[in-house]
């Protein structure tokens with residue numbers, strides 16, 4: 048797999064109204080290239096509902112349904128059932144891939160019930176959560192994905208709680224494929240989408256989506272921030288299938304001891320949203336807790352189980 | 357095919373007969389038998405449809421909408437809290453213009469928990485853009501579900517339809533009814549030909565951002581769908597009669613209204629009961645008639661005006677209440693008559709939370725109305741019982757305990 052084998056056909060068109068350096072639009076562009084034209088897209092209420100352009104224009108060149116905030120899993124279930132009907136009627140030969148594109152708010156918070164229900168029913172779709180660790184569309188409020196210490200408008204002093212690990216919750220649903228991806232590792236991202244495309248059932252992929260205005264860094268730094276998230280262990284790249292978790296790309300090299308993990312602090316310092324916390328006494332503690340969170344996540348992903356006493 | 361079945365099972369049998377292709381639903385008393393029967397028929401291979409056993413009603417309606425947009429004839433059923441839980445998605449279904457049908461078994465909404473009949477659940481969804489029909493008999497439930505897809509799938513309508521049937525009175529009682537076979541139904545209701553369906557060669561975006569400069573027109577177009585539905589309902593009801601030989605009215609059903617001096621207005625099974633009242637009143641020389649509102653949306657304002665304008669008094673029975681005002685049916689009836697007639701209109705609230713409504717009761721209270729002896733709004737069957745007294749006593753004790761004046 049190399050860059051030259053990625054198709055030139057663009058399904059996410061120019062003329063969209065995304066902010067400069069928007070991670071969702073770049074992610075969508077890569078994902079749609081991997082899935083091709085035989086795809087149905089469902090966009091859950093989020094920035095992506097807006098950035099695609101407004102009526103009567105659309106920057107998305109595949110069939111698209113914009114769905115309500117809490118309904119990613121359920122709406123995909125309806126489309127999956129509808130596709131079976133069309134197939135039984137003989138109106139389609141090759142079943143299209145159903146792709147849900149949802150933010151972290153639509154996934155970790157309001158949409159978790161619908162997603163969990165659909166996954167348990169083994170509905171046939173790919174669910175991609177682009178995680179910008181906050182409600183961006185409504186102006187940067189906290190979500191269940193906001194990390195400890197991060198500023199948002201509803202955590203003005205920095206978030207006092209840790210983020211939840213939704214990918215692990217999805218693995219616990221025993222679905223066929225769970226993977227995490229990063230914009231700094233586009234080939235890994237592209238390959239994982241292709242892999243998901245060739246599986247059946249509910250597949251969950253989560254993309255870390257650093258949001259320049261929300262995280263307070265220059266839009267030109269999107270890829271650097273994305274890369275540092277992985278290098279510092281704050282975003283771990285892995286995939287889970289057939290009951291096993293495999294680390295990928297730099298995450299694997301860090302865990303294998305081939306490269307040194309960068310301190311979480313290096314990542315935090317690139318973003319204005321942590322500036323308050325970094326300059327305070329509690330900030331020191333938050334930084335240490337985030338380092339501990341990284342180690343704990345790695346231990347858990349390696350299959351660590353607490354000893355019985 | 358003549359069967360002896362509950363209203364719920366009849367709905368399930370008709371869902372099969374009309375060729376529903378996707379069912380997405382979540383259980384709630386008193387709707388459960390509908391979806392259990394459907395699940396059983398699908399599992400036995402007696403019905404060919406995709407069943408989505410969703411984890412909530414909000415999801416039930418979301419999947420209903422997206423299955424329909426994909427191109428399937430879709431159906432759901434719910435009741436009370438389930439319908440309320442769907443509220444956001446009811447707006448979504450109407451706004452995105454999917455021709456889906458949902459049976460709603462009318463039940464009270466708590467607290468306190470109450471599984472019995474009233475119309476508060478569907479009346480609370482009045483302004484979502486759905487067509488609403490209220491059923492008064494088992495056979496009408498069968499026939500209306502067949503008519504429903506013809507109405508909603510009409511390209512000039514394209515609004516979802518809520519078929520309301522009274523909890524227990526219809527849902528759980530057995531009655532003999534004629535359920536047409538699939539082939540018979542197909543002569544009246546052809547296979548679904550969606551106006552739009554999923555087509556990767558013709559990509560379309562649904563439900564994107566609409567700015568103030570375009571939004572109002574989308575809503576006006578929903579209202580055009582409602583207005584177009586009037587004639588479609590009239591035609592479909594007439595055509596149904598010519599094919600199946602059965603008539604349940606169109607937007608309204610009237611009973612002995614031709615020469616009536618006094619009118620009773622009601623929806624659902626109260627209207628069936630009121631027929632008996634009309635008979636008895638007529639025997640005693642009171643020229644009463646009944647106007648049953650069958651479709652609450654679109655509201656039959658012209659029929660109301662032409663039928664009731666010449667009468668001397670009108671009593672409207674509501675099995676719901678719009679707090680701070682009156683029953684919802686009453687408001688609509690009175691506003692349909694405004695500037696067309698000065699006939700006095702009275703509102704009576706009865707049958708909330710499944711309280712029985714009898715023809716004697718309808719008769720007694722209607723007679724008061726016909727002689728102008730009712731208040732504008734009367735709680736027709738409210739009276740305090742021992743249980744309520746216990747609560748008052750307890751409240752008194754709390755006041756004393758906390759020193760509250």
Ligand SMILES: Cc1ncc(C[n+]2csc(CCOP(=O)(O)OP(=O)(O)O)c2C)c(N)n1
Nearest residue numbers: 092093094116150151152153181182183184
């Ligand atoms: C039921 C409901 N509640 C609230 C909203 C308002 N709302 C729209 S998008 C959004 C936040 C989305 O956050 P996320 O899913 O993380 O996507 P992002 O905006 O960050 O891309 C909110 C709160 C809504 N559309 N629907």
Ligand SMILES: [Mg+2]
Nearest residue numbers: 150151179181
């Ligand atoms: Mg977000």
